[in-house]
Amino acid sequence: MRLLYPIYTTSTLTTFTSEEWRAILEVSTTLHHNGYRKLALRHLDGTGTLTDTELVKLGRRAYVPQWVLAGYRALVKRRAPLSKEEYYDIGVKTAGTLMNIRRILARESPHLGTHGDFDAFLGSEIRKRFGSQLAALEAASSQFRAASEDVEDEEEEEEEDRHPTPGTTAIAMDTSTGMEMKTDSPVKASSKQEAKEISELEEEIRRLRRELEDRIGELERRKIKAGASDAPVV
Structure with missing residues (x-):
């Protein structure tokens, strides 16, 4: 909710x-809110806050193939065995597949000369x-990127419509004659269409708010439950 209703201090x-x-990443991915999704990815990517198994789990749910691949590589390369919880x-x-790859690497590592050869073999x-x-994750990720680029293109076009480049003209229709005429400003969308777009946007925001409220509520319940389980028994 704080993402939708930020408190404006030095940083929101x-x-x-x-x-x-x-939570924001999962909800925004589910609802295809690419702006929030990109924001969450930027704050989580490369921060080191995700464990190896979290990279795999969250990468699958949020369609981030590079996280899944990084998690697999880390789980294979580390010396410690996987715990029951990680399984x-x-x-x-x-x-089981990752442990099988680990055994193959242990067998083949004497024949792999450089560190680069080892990483290449592991990746293959x-x-x-x-x-x-x-491949499925990469395809889904590409769709998100394409959708995000489309939105950015639309925003650029809307900005261009609001502030046309000097020296350019727009084409409008003279309703009295049925002939095209040049104007100094772009054709404005009808108020009915604008009202429809605003209504759709408001409904989309309401859906996102409900999803975020449910998700954050679930996180709060987990925290309370975890705190209760850690409390000393009297």
Whole structure:
């Protein structure tokens, strides 16, 4: 909710926790709110706040293939075995496949000369076994990028309409003669169309608010439950 109703101090974005940004990313991905999605990705990407299994889980849900791939690589390369919780988090089948890749790497590593060869071999093994999954995630991610670019193009066109380049003219129709005529300002959208667009935007914002309220409420309940479980037994 603080994303929709920010408190304007020196910054409105740095007050969100990593967990809140994760919730924003999931909700905005579900509702195809690309602006909020890009914002959440920017705040989470490369921060080191996501664990290896969180990279896999959140990357799958939010269609971020580079996170999933990074999580797989990290889980294979680390020395510690996967815990029972991690097996359940990423899926038993996925965990088993990663452990199989780890065994292959242990067997082949003496034959891999440089660190670059090792990473290339690891990447090829992951792609070989998770190729279809990663391809699906990459396709979905591309759709989000394309949609975001379309929105940006539309915003640029709207800005150009509001502030036309000097020396350019717009074409309008003279309703009395049925002939085209040049004007110094772009053709304005009808008030009916504007009202419809505003109504659709307001409804979209209301949906996002409800989703964020539900998600943040769930996070609060988890925090309360976690605090209760950590309390000492009297």
